[in-house]
Amino acid sequence: MKKLIFLSTIGLFLMFSCQQKTTAPVETKTAVPDTKATPKEEEKLVMNNAAAILARKEVPILCYHNIKDFTDSAGEMTKTYTVKPANFAEQMKALANAGYHSILPNQLYDYLVYNKPLPEKPVMITFDDTRGEQYSIGAAEMKKYNFKGVFFVMTVSINRPNYLNKEDIKELSDSGNCIAAHTWDHHMVTKYAGDDWNTQLVKPKAKLEEIIGKPITNFAYPFGLWNAAAIPEIKKSGYKMAYILSTKRDSIDPLFTIRRMIVSGNWSTDRMMKSMETTFANKK
Structure with missing residues (x-):
């Protein structure tokens, strides 16, 4: 009898152990993809030369300054550089309805330099001069359409x-x-001399990097004005691209003369859309 009880106990123990092993969760491991580029992929990462960059279709780049209301009696400078909040909201909605997708400078760089693809109907939306409403109104409106x-x-x-x-x-x-950087005090680049390069290019870059904890690699010329002497200094300061306004790009350094279009406060939304399409219609 004792032997029977003992054997029964052993059987129950073994059965219970098997059940435990059967129901225990199975540990799985997620494969970590190998992100190292293959030799063939590395061969493809050849930088385009200036001519190839200039041959790429231009991406529309909009430039905004002030976003606030103004009266009909406001001066022409105010009307040119200021877009009313309602108009800005309407313009963002029009871009979204037309199927545009916002892109950022790193995407533009990869497109121009390495021929990487962009979203359908890309547009870059930029802001100059650090006005507070660019955050409180501009960023808030763009967020509605997932624009950056x-x-x-x-x-x-x-x-x-x-x-x-x-x-x-x-x-x-x-x-x-x-x-991105826009100098220390909006002093035009064409007048720099001596320590101006450090004051206007190097120090602002370092200050912004300290604030955001990320590299600053893009620069916009005050008033869109540039000269050949500025480009080596901008490169030396650690910038990868620099932006002018809608004038002719440099044939030697097109990455440092990327064109933008100021959006005028005098324009209707329809005119803004048409001006954007005309300004960047395969223009070299």
Whole structure:
């Protein structure tokens, strides 16, 4: 009898153990993809020369400054550089309805230099001069359509009333927008001499990098004005691309003369859309 009880106990124990092994979760491992480029992939990463970059179809790049209301009696400069909030909202909606997708400078660089694809109907939305409404109105409107923008910051204005503060800049960066440099005090590049290069290019870059914790690799010329002497200094300061306005690009350094179009406050949304399409219609 004792032997029977003992054998029964052993049987129950073995059966219970088998059940435990059967129902225990199976540990799985997720394969980690090998992200190292193959030799063939590395061969493809050959940088385009200037002629090849100039031959690429231009991406529309919009440039905004102020986003606020103004009266009919406002001066022409105000009307040219200021877009009313309602008009800005209408323009963002029109871009979305037309199927445009916002892109950022890293995408533009890869497209121009390495022939990498872009989304269908790309557009870049940029802001100059660090005005506070670019965050409170501009970024808020773009977010409705999942648009991201490029904010060219003039560092002398950071934390001043009605301008972007450090927290705004950090939040813009953390939410997927691009922060870029626009000099220290908007002093035009064509007049730089001596330590101006350090003051206007190097120090603003370092300050912005300290705020956002990311490299700053894009620069916008004040007033869109540039000269050949500026480009080597901009390169030496660690920038990969620089932006002018809608004038002719440089045939030697097109990455440092990327064209943008100022959106005028005098324009209707329909005119803005048509001007954008005309300005960047295969123009070299």
